Amino acid sequence: MDVLTTPELMLAWSRARQAQAHRVGLVPTMGFLHAGHASLMDALRPQCEALVVSIFVNPLQFGAGEDLDRYPRDEAGDLALCEAHGVDAVFLPSVAAMYPEGFSTRVRVSRLTEHLCGASRPVHFEGVTTVCARLFGLTRCDLAIFGEKDFQQLTVLRKMVDDLALPVQIVPGALVRAEDGLALSSRNKYLSPQERLRALSLSAALRAMRDAAAAGEQDVSRLVSVGRGLLQVDAVDYLEVVDPDDLQPLTVLDRPARAVLAATVGRTRLLDNLALGPS
Numbered sequence: 001m002d003v004l005t006t007p008e009l010m011l012a013w014s015r016a017r018q019a020q021a022h023r024v025g026l027v028p029t030m031g032f033l034h035a036g037h038a039s040l041m042d043a044l045r046p047q048c049e050a051l052v053v054s055i056f057v058n059p060l061q062f063g064a065g066e067d068l069d070r071y072p073r074d075e076a077g078d079l080a081l082c083e084a085h086g087v088d089a090v091f092l093p094s095v096a097a098m099y100p101e102g103f104s105t106r107v108r109v110s111r112l113t114e115h116l117c118g119a120s121r122p123v124h125f126e127g128v129t130t131v132c133a134r135l136f137g138l139t140r141c142d143l144a145i146f147g148e149k150d151f152q153q154l155t156v157l158r159k160m161v162d163d164l165a166l167p168v169q170i171v172p173g174a175l176v177r178a179e180d181g182l183a184l185s186s187r188n189k190y191l192s193p194q195e196r197l198r199a200l201s202l203s204a205a206l207r208a209m210r211d212a213a214a215a216g217e218q219d220v221s222r223l224v225s226v227g228r229g230l231l232q233v234d235a236v237d238y239l240e241v242v243d244p245d246d247l248q249p250l251t252v253l254d255r256p257a258r259a260v261l262a263a264t265v266g267r268t269r270l271l272d273n274l275a276l277g278p279s
């Protein structure tokens with residue numbers, strides 16, 4: 001497994017692989033890797049000949065007062081996990097290498113980024129789309145996989161690729177949970193044992209909404225009440241039922257939909273989501 005720390009090395013590596021007609025697959029991450037990230041590697045591995053994982057805690061996608069400075073890191077553990085999952089190259093750039101002096105481009109997808117997480121994190125998605133556009137350029141990837149865990153992010157990146165006609169296929173990866181139902185996240189490390197117990201109420205609320213929908217409840221406000229009634233969190237950022245393609249809120253569950261949830265437990269903001277309704 002190659003470990004590449006500069007954009008120049010990354011670009012040369014990908015060009016050499018593509019010269020051999022290898023498809024390059026990219027798994028973009030911020031590190032502190034867990035089984036959710038590993039599942040993305042495993043899903044992409046059979047679809048490409050050259051599998052790249054990028055590890056970069058991207059300052060552009062953190063707002064003031066967010067957790068950029070304390071975001072968990074474990075470079076040795078991350079490299080071991082990548083190696084164990086058959087990764088060919090890890091791209092591990094510094095902030096100065098990703099955003100050299102004079103870097104002045106921002107990529108912004110409008111509308112889709114203005115509600116849900118975008119309402120409380122106004123700079124977040126612009127940071128995500130900007131870093132992903134640069135990662136796509138540096139890795140020349142043919143495929144890039146993103147987890148459904150970050151459902152809005154996946155939708156926004158699909159839109160960016162579509163609007164800009166970028167030659168990258170976006171592949172969705174299923175959300176991976178701990179055995180007790182908690183959606184895996186690097187930020188789960190912040191939770192105390194008591195907070196982690198309360199965090200289980202996120203997935204419990206979504207399951208209750210799914211069960212109510214399966215039992216015939218189609219009124220979205222009643223479904224949301226079912227979910228809210230179970231949450232044991234300190235603040236609910238949003239709990240909505242949206243169309244999975246354009247993320248517009250639904251009032252009646254008359255088509256496949258996604259329940260999407262963001263809530264804070266202690267100081268930790270957690271996300272979860274679940275498919276609802278007729279498939």
Ligand code: AMP
Pocket residue numbers: 028029030031036037039040145146147148149150173174175176177183184185186
């Ligand atoms: P992050 O390192 O949190 O920026 O996540 C990197 C990628 O892993 C993103 O595409 C996430 O959606 C994905 N990811 C994170 N957690 C999970 C999970 N529990 N299941 C599936 N994918 C995940």
